[in-house]
Amino acid sequence: MKVTPELLLLIMVLGALATLQFYRGRKLNLTVMDYYLRTIEGIVKPKDKDYIWIGGYVGFRAFYKVNEGNIDKFEYTLTLLPRQSIFYFPISKIINRHDKIYFILKPYSRIRREVHLIQRGYYRFKPKIEDEELLQKEIVEINGKQYEALFEKKRDVELLKEFLQGFSRIENIKHISITPKTNVVYVFMKPEIETIKQDVEHMVRFVNDKIKEGPFER
Numbered sequence: 001m002k003v004t005p006e007l008l009l010l011i012m013v014l015g016a017l018a019t020l021q022f023y024r025g026r027k028l029n030l031t032v033m034d035y036y037l038r039t040i041e042g043i044v045k046p047k048d049k050d051y052i053w054i055g056g057y058v059g060f061r062a063f064y065k066v067n068e069g070n071i072d073k074f075e076y077t078l079t080l081l082p083r084q085s086i087f088y089f090p091i092s093k094i095i096n097r098h099d100k101i102y103f104i105l106k107p108y109s110r111i112r113r114e115v116h117l118i119q120r121g122y123y124r125f126k127p128k129i130e131d132e133e134l135l136q137k138e139i140v141e142i143n144g145k146q147y148e149a150l151f152e153k154k155r156d157v158e159l160l161k162e163f164l165q166g167f168s169r170i171e172n173i174k175h176i177s178i179t180p181k182t183n184v185v186y187v188f189m190k191p192e193i194e195t196i197k198q199d200v201e202h203m204v205r206f207v208n209d210k211i212k213e214g215p216f217e218r
Contacts, residue, residue, distance in 0.1 A: 029057040029080050035193055036078055043200045044074050054079065069208040073106040103187040105207050115156035116177040117164055120146040127175065143170045159210065166202045168195035
């Protein structure tokens, strides 16, 4: 293949743009990660903590030992779009759509029953739920958004709906659940810098204040 001056110029321009985007995108993702880390840690105030870096500038996993109120452990995984890659970012935007954060809160109280709320139409492939065939199913509408409810007892759906309505933007919540097998409260959501503090505070209050309702039992 003959390299013409025009093609060489194009390659140089693309290379320069890719380099510029790498430094700008890397700085932005690191700034976002730092903000989430400091904000969440400031709310949870862990007694012990550990972090695992995920693939360059994409995110991290945090493990907190809390030992306060009804919360034993608090974990989360943050994954960001690859803003440092000018070529892969548009593809990732189509595939992954947005930044994601997965929370796992492990209470001291024992969870006795399982309940899920899953935003309809979000997953391309529905997440695997163990023993799903044993759960009842129902479509519920909450603030104009439809969710598939999977549950053992209907009153637990009402508890989870109350939990969902306490988040700053319901449309950002893709899947929340309370599961007895792992004894955890799970939240998968699209995070936003403007609302992450409010949302994490809400999760902590829920686990601390609702331990005697629905599937919780001391």
